[in-house]
Amino acid sequence: MLTLSILLFPILAALLVLAVGGKQAKQIAFLGALVELGLSGYAFFSFVPDATSQFAFDYPWIAAGSIRFSAGIDGVSLLLVVLTGLLTPLIILSAFRHTYERPAVFYALILFMQAALMGVFTARDAFLFYLYFEAALIPIYFLAASWGGENRIAVTFKFFVYTIFGSLFMLVALVYLYFKTSTAAGLHSSAITDLYNLTLSATEQTWIFWAFFIAFAIKMPVFPFHTWQPDTYVESPTPATMLLAGIMLKMGVYGVIRLLLPIVPEGVNLWGTTAIVLSVIGIVYGAIIAIRQRDIKRLIAYSSFSHVGLMAAGVFSQTSYGIQGALVQMLAHGINVVGMFFVADIIASRTNTRLLDQMGGITRYTPKLTVYFMILLLGSVALPLTNGFVGEFLLLAGVFEYNNILGAIAGLTIIFGAVYMLRLFQKAMFGKTTDITTGFKDVSGSESWVFIPLCIMVFWIGLVPNSFLKLTEPAVANLLQFIK
Amino acid sequence: MLSIILLSVFGIVLLYLGFLKSRAVLLPATLFFILIALGAGFLEWNKSYLYFGDMLLVSNTAILFTGIVLVSAFMVVALSGDFLDDEAAQPAEYYAILLFSIVGAIMMIAYENLIMLFVGVEILSVSMYVLTGSDKRNLRSNEAALKYFLMGSFATGIMLFGMALLYGAAGSFTLTDIKGYIALAQGRPSLLLYMGVLLVLIGMLFKVSAAPFHFWTPDVYEGAPTLFTAFMSTVVKTAGFAALLQLLSVAFGAIYGFWWITLAVITGLTLLIGNLTAAYQDSFKRMMAYSSISHAGYLLIGLAALGQQSKQALVFYSLAYSVATIAAFGILLVVAKQRVSDGRPDDTYSAFNGLSRQNPLLAFILAVSMLSLAGIPLTAGFWGKFMVFSAAIDKGMVWILVLAVLMSAVGIYYYFRVVIAMYFREGSSTYIQVAPFYRFVLIAATAITIILGLVPGLFQNLM
Numbered sequence A: 001m002l003t004l005s006i007l008l009f010p011i012l013a014a015l016l017v018l019a020v021g022g023k024q025a026k027q028i029a030f031l032g033a034l035v036e037l038g039l040s041g042y043a044f045f046s047f048v049p050d051a052t053s054q055f056a057f058d059y060p061w062i063a064a065g066s067i068r069f070s071a072g073i074d075g076v077s078l079l080l081v082v083l084t085g086l087l088t089p090l091i092i093l094s095a096f097r098h099t100y101e102r103p104a105v106f107y108a109l110i111l112f113m114q115a116a117l118m119g120v121f122t123a124r125d126a127f128l129f130y131l132y133f134e135a136a137l138i139p140i141y142f143l144a145a146s147w148g149g150e151n152r153i154a155v156t157f158k159f160f161v162y163t164i165f166g167s168l169f170m171l172v173a174l175v176y177l178y179f180k181t182s183t184a185a186g187l188h189s190s191a192i193t194d195l196y197n198l199t200l201s202a203t204e205q206t207w208i209f210w211a212f213f214i215a216f217a218i219k220m221p222v223f224p225f226h227t228w229q230p231d232t233y234v235e236s237p238t239p240a241t242m243l244l245a246g247i248m249l250k251m252g253v254y255g256v257i258r259l260l261l262p263i264v265p266e267g268v269n270l271w272g273t274t275a276i277v278l279s280v281i282g283i284v285y286g287a288i289i290a291i292r293q294r295d296i297k298r299l300i301a302y303s304s305f306s307h308v309g310l311m312a313a314g315v316f317s318q319t320s321y322g323i324q325g326a327l328v329q330m331l332a333h334g335i336n337v338v339g340m341f342f343v344a345d346i347i348a349s350r351t352n353t354r355l356l357d358q359m360g361g362i363t364r365y366t367p368k369l370t371v372y373f374m375i376l377l378l379g380s381v382a383l384p385l386t387n388g389f390v391g392e393f394l395l396l397a398g399v400f401e402y403n404n405i406l407g408a409i410a411g412l413t414i415i416f417g418a419v420y421m422l423r424l425f426q427k428a429m430f431g432k433t434t435d436i437t438t439g440f441k442d443v444s445g446s447e448s449w450v451f452i453p454l455c456i457m458v459f460w461i462g463l464v465p466n467s468f469l470k471l472t473e474p475a476v477a478n479l480l481q482f483i484k
Numbered sequence B: 001m002l003s004i005i006l007l008s009v010f011g012i013v014l015l016y017l018g019f020l021k022s023r024a025v026l027l028p029a030t031l032f033f034i035l036i037a038l039g040a041g042f043l044e045w046n047k048s049y050l051y052f053g054d055m056l057l058v059s060n061t062a063i064l065f066t067g068i069v070l071v072s073a074f075m076v077v078a079l080s081g082d083f084l085d086d087e088a089a090q091p092a093e094y095y096a097i098l099l100f101s102i103v104g105a106i107m108m109i110a111y112e113n114l115i116m117l118f119v120g121v122e123i124l125s126v127s128m129y130v131l132t133g134s135d136k137r138n139l140r141s142n143e144a145a146l147k148y149f150l151m152g153s154f155a156t157g158i159m160l161f162g163m164a165l166l167y168g169a170a171g172s173f174t175l176t177d178i179k180g181y182i183a184l185a186q187g188r189p190s191l192l193l194y195m196g197v198l199l200v201l202i203g204m205l206f207k208v209s210a211a212p213f214h215f216w217t218p219d220v221y222e223g224a225p226t227l228f229t230a231f232m233s234t235v236v237k238t239a240g241f242a243a244l245l246q247l248l249s250v251a252f253g254a255i256y257g258f259w260w261i262t263l264a265v266i267t268g269l270t271l272l273i274g275n276l277t278a279a280y281q282d283s284f285k286r287m288m289a290y291s292s293i294s295h296a297g298y299l300l301i302g303l304a305a306l307g308q309q310s311k312q313a314l315v316f317y318s319l320a321y322s323v324a325t326i327a328a329f330g331i332l333l334v335v336a337k338q339r340v341s342d343g344r345p346d347d348t349y350s351a352f353n354g355l356s357r358q359n360p361l362l363a364f365i366l367a368v369s370m371l372s373l374a375g376i377p378l379t380a381g382f383w384g385k386f387m388v389f390s391a392a393i394d395k396g397m398v399w400i401l402v403l404a405v406l407m408s409a410v411g412i413y414y415y416f417r418v419v420i421a422m423y424f425r426e427g428s429s430t431y432i433q434v435a436p437f438y439r440f441v442l443i444a445a446t447a448i449t450i451i452l453g454l455v456p457g458l459f460q461n462l463m
Helices: A002-020 A022-046 A075-095 A103-122 A126-135 A137-147 A152-180 A192-196 A202-219 A229-235 A238-263 A265-292 A296-316 A320-351 A367-380 A387-402 A404-429 A445-463 A466-483 B002-017 B026-043 B060-078 B091-110 B114-132 B139-170 B175-185 B191-207 B216-223 B226-251 B253-278 B284-304 B308-338 B360-374 B380-394 B398-424 B436-454
Strands: A054-062 A067-073 B049-051 B056-058
Touching (some): A002 A067, A022 A075, A075 A103, A075 A466, A137 A152, A137 B398, A152 A202, A152 A229, A202 A238, A238 A265, A238 A320, A265 A387, A265 A404, A296 A320, A296 A404, A320 A367, A367 A404, A387 A404, A387 A445, B002 B026, B026 B060, B026 B091, B060 B091, B114 B191, B139 B175, B139 B191, B175 B191, B191 B226, B191 B253, B216 B226, B216 B284, B253 B398, B284 B308, B308 B360, B360 B380, B360 B398, B360 B436, B380 B398, B380 B436
């Protein structure tokens, strides 16, 4: 029942926000998100670390009960549920500093988005997963296209059509797999665990591998499917960008772990190297472009593209290190990237520019912002004792185990990451003060309340990674049995 | 087949009601008649029997398709309030013709004898020719009617020729007899039969506007008064597909190997032409015409992959498509009236600019319709596509499926242009007022779309 309440509560909260509307909208939305955080926190602390799906909920839905509304939280889902639960209230709080037109709709859409994301991460039925996977697009599309920047219509349209296009292939693969299953009663089954047990020929595995891969690769995005990403991140209003980069791109990585690897292990053996090579190209390519960026938001967008490449590579290495690393890194990256976008938003809205060359010397006026920024930045560049280190270390270990050379190239991410992040910090925060940065106001109370939890998380994951790793380990081990 | 008799009588009654001075009674009377016919149809639920000298077959499938036709007709009539204000219009005659055309549609759905199919097609088609041209003073409406009439008659002729050949081969017009003949011939039926199958198929495919027999569709849809376009694109299509399903599954089921390739090629063509051309349209109405072609393509997948899934898939898809289409045309009717260009209502995409501010409810309804037609999850349209795709996978028709998936992505492009116009483009800021009953019908259509999207199983229990 806990899972069901996690799934339904944001919808209720969103409807309440719509019903009350007006000035109270944001407070109610924030409160709703806090309750949801409480629910997911409860799941986190009462989760028993084994391979089972817990707090499960199961209800016959369609086709005489062979497609079920079935959801639960296992070790793989848990961290993402926690991530979604944690980030949504912070994203809502970070939006408080702006006044958006039609606030009720704006905040309700964020909550709808949260409901859909929770659904993706807890679904135990393949079609339920697909439904949520698609449903998540609609609120984010309207968020980005209604409140975004100048070029928003064309950019978000590309994003929408591109991602739906990808997931249609997954739908075909899922329907195909569904008809492959058979249960005792002569019916089919779409439970994800039933799909794991299918025996598929090498040709079938190849086709299904690519159908899944395209869907998830567009979502993450993996090179060369990333062209929608930088523009969409830049044009979206910051809360939507945070949702996209912080949580939504994890849907792709999660999908690979949950569906692709265990269903078509043979396909991964055949094509996994291709996938890793593409991911590694993405790492290097994204990082090099990030180094050259002048626009802060765009820089963070490319850094996010580079980081997710490493996660994809780690996952496709099919090693326990790689998958565990990806799970922790998803949590860590979500936290860091939301923090970074918030810093970018604060700087951009106070200086009215996002261009790095026009900034400088902000640190003189802002001791607090400097500290928060530095902590998040160190997390992003994977400094030991921060959250990024744990994830990236495990991911790199996984890729190394798979192939030394690819591992070495992927390892460049740490160096490149340090280059573009420190360059960002240096250009924005140090140097000479310019006209627009003179008298820069330090972070206010409510802004601090976004940063503080994020910074705590950076250190918590960095210092005691085991409190997270021990939760995911049995589930990952269980998944690996299907993969091997 | 109580509904056939009732509707015929009601049609005549309506003609007499036209003599009344007050036109106000016509609309509620028509709606009432349709509801009675709907109720009468469901009285025969679970009673499968032949009727009228073995000419018609009453079955649950037929009742479901009839139900979809009647629900669509109910909605179209309910949205027709404007006729009553139009001095030049003859509402009594329009409504009577609509009821008669439904009789034709029901005959197409429930026929057991090919003669009945022919009579049904003719009743429906002739009614549609008249209604298409009902905007008498409009040149385009006249052109559309003439075009539809000429090409339609030609197609009917081909179909009739095919029926004659079938009779020549099997010695009977009855579906079960033709089936018996094919079984008896043990895989070597006469050439006449194969010719007959193809010609009848061509005739029917014309009616459901499958490519390459689709050329009339955009012009006719654009020229006809919007309300009748809505009727045409839902009722005619549903009846046509019900007839094809009956024909292919009952009579020609045993020679599946012969016709499925033809049908699969036509399906592919229809999907390609419908979707790619729709993407280039500037007029919403023409886009909807091509979209109706593309939906004919998706429905044809269900037929080309004829199997256990097909019936359910077609019923569900027809319903999902019909309610979404009617809601879309219903909103076009309201919106197009606001802006007149060249003496005609503006039916381009730009007519929808800023609708979300002019009337958020209408914008929401149209958005849901567009999402459903595009096949986005949580709408009925998604499950319709899902079922059709399932049928294809069950038969291993992966290539058609890949094409259909690619074309769905194209579909998202042109349906979303409407959503973008409504929500993200600037338009005038005058509030658009809608009559309460009109609004109610549109909300009902949206409710069906969303409820079926959330619990598609609700409907499956009827199958």
